[in-house]
Amino acid sequence: MALLEALVEFDRTGPGLADRLTGALRDAIVSGRLVAGNRLPSSRDLAIDLRLSRGVVVEAYERLVAEGRLLSRRGSGTTVAPGQPERASGRQDSGQAEPGRRESGREGPDRWESGRAQPVNRIRPLRPGVPDLGMFPRVAWRRAYERALRQARAVDLDYGDPAGAPRLRAELAGYLGRVRAARVHPGDLFATTGAGQAFGLVAGALRAAGVTAVGMEEPGSASIREHLVAHGVGLVPVPVDAGGLDVTALERTGVRAVLVTPAHQFPTGVVLAPDRRTALFGWARRVDGLIVEDDYDAEFRYDRDPVGCLQGVAPELVAHIGSASKALAPALRLGWLAVPPRWRAAVRSGKLAADVCGPVLEQLAFAELLASGGYDQHLRRLRRMHRIRRDAVVTAVRRYLPSARISGIAAGLHLVVELPDGTDDVTLARSAAQAGLGPLPLSRLRVDPGGPPGLVLGYATHPPDVLTQAVATLADLAG
Template sequence: MAHEWSTLHELLLPAVSDATRGKRGRAVENELRRAIRDGRLAPGSRVPSSRDLAGQLGLARGTVSAAYAQLVGEGYLVAERGSGTRVANRVGRAQTTPPPRRTRVDLHPGLPSLSSFPRAEWLAAHRAALADLPHEALGYPDPAGLTSLRGELAGYLGRVRAAQVDPESLVITNGAAEGLALIARELHRRGHRTVAVEDPSHLGQAELLASHGLRPVPVPVDDHGIRVDRLAASGSRAVLVTAAHQFPLGVVLHPDRRHRLLDWAGEHDGLVIEDDYDAEHRYDRPALGAMQALDPARVIYQGSVSKVLAPALRLGWLVLPPALLPEVVERKRLDDLGSATLPQAAFAQLLRSGGYDRHLRRTRALYRRRRDALLAGLATVDGCEPVGIAAGLHVVLRLPAGTDDRQVQRMLADEGVSAPALSGYAHAATTFPGLVIGYAALTTEQIDDAVTALARVLTSVATRP
């Protein structure tokens, strides 16, 4: 409190000293008002009594009281009996930074077409599931997940991803993020202190691992996926990979490296965390089966509905080796007593009725058209080359050697187009300059707009001295 009052004295004294005798009260009023607007006096902070402040500034108490009364009337100060006078909690501050740029087209990867969410089918699935649920199912759920969902999901993953899944090995989570957090905490409990991660890769996953006491160790990725020959040097006994469609580079882990990765896990008593985040979206051929089927005892398989339906559903899953299952289920129980039953039941119904498969067929066709439109537009732009397989919800755009991709990102932002630089996903390795372009949620007009802006920016970059 004394610090606040001393600061207020130092703040007001110059203004009062410079004012003529008849205008010192107005100087106090104006300077207080300005300090509150600028945020120099924080909302809720107490100001000294009129008697104390008048004594500090050498003014009549009535002069300070009048200034306080004026600012109370304007809403800058609040006077409460027994609590003194404080700065109001809601006071608009002066704009000190320019307003954010308006984004016309958002090219960030990771979102499906949210406007294509099957609302009618999801609502029907909810109604059917609720009608079928016995009364006892409305109590606290099984922390591993609803039995009916685990059964339907095990069948789906075996059919679509060739995974080796027993319903009892499945744990339903609040999205893939909770699944990775559960794994991270169990690894830490077992003595792990590092986890190898692909470089480049999703920085949010590295942050999540670090928040649970595991240091992410980057291992470079090339055209055939993660460099398995570099894993031993990482000192880790666990590795997180996106084998079916590496994020963000869009490559597939070569079959030979798959086997070498599993050999590494066996030799080092290690674990492979297979993040199968968007493998259902392959447009030129069926995706390779999940790596988990090759060694269910060494591979943790994780997925979610975020790239197929919507992230807002917060539905994910883990397929766990038997050695990890009891501890992870217990950890899930202690965290939240299990995920919500009704969304699980609705998802089980959507799987059972074929609605999930129908939605996938519709969106695969939609995303392929949008990807083709994007690539057709990019073919007319000099100085860029799409890389990666025909899959997923994004494409990586290679820029000319020597280009500063973060500068291109900033210049596109000035054009109203938000496109992340590839270098923003790098941990340690130097990638080629590029952009990571998400296209699943774009309309044809937005694709054309983005391509036009990109052509303009790259021409500007190329002609600069």
């Protein structure tokens, strides 16, 4: 530890200690004084050795993990990551990524190009709709799974309740009430295999009630649009502006159900304004309709506390959908659906027909992760890292694409870059795909033609240096 203290000399007086420690550690890595595989002291030990608070060291470690310079795994400690990039010119020791050298909501697989899911061999930089899968809390999940397995009764291994494991529904009800201001009882909830199954269940219940068309935000998620159409529901585009869904336009469509993303509209990122929320509830009451709330990415807000969900205001009008895909991993297929009482029988019937019951052991493990506080701890860590990565993309866009307009940066795992009129965003996105990048063209997220061209850029999957180079490459492709 004394050796590390010598390697990270810096001024330890005054404010900004975390910035200076981050910079000193980064310098030691970039210069080769710390090399790939070197194990760093625990945050507690380094704090004692450097005579700092532990919080300063934890923040510095987390920033460098977010940058891809350190690896941190419970049980294995913190080590220098392999394949370190060189320091980008002009970077300041602030923990925020600055532009590097120009060497180079839910959307899941890259569906926009051919209309069908494409095989994904690796996660492409700037691809929206996916988390950093390397951040999956393997140790915490394994412990939660082992606890669930130890505590599971023999009867728990039988075919379970179609609505899901009672323990998970109880933990979810508490979590959604605490974090999303929802008003849900465990009996209101269905554990689903991801949000995808939840959309299918809602579509089936609507069809059974004679509802054949659903309003959907324009622009909106192409993958959800295709999913609903595949389940036999017609879609009617409803425009979105700076206040969110245009409820007056919704009234004119004559539909009795609408899908909305009120906390963080996909893809624009706007929040449904308070007057629009009130108007939307009024519409639902007048037409005896259903509001389907896709609460994706709601936990990831960076400018203020997350906006409360619609369901918590009018649970009798709202079907609430969420999942752990963006916070943990899509492969877990853990989602949930809360529906008003009059829709429960149809949804339960659909769930039973779909898969009899869900994966009970995974549901019990998720319940353990929620109950232990491990899920909240993981989300706090992700929020800090996402903010750093988002800042890197914003900085790079402003440097390399100065004529672009950036929006949707306050929350979520993506932002929107509007490009100059006349830009062919589909061709640009295709060229980016050929260069190994994964942005989505904004025009493909609209049903009706029109609106500015642009790209949807994800920032959750890669460290800042990679994201900065990806934006630089994109700028080269855009000319």
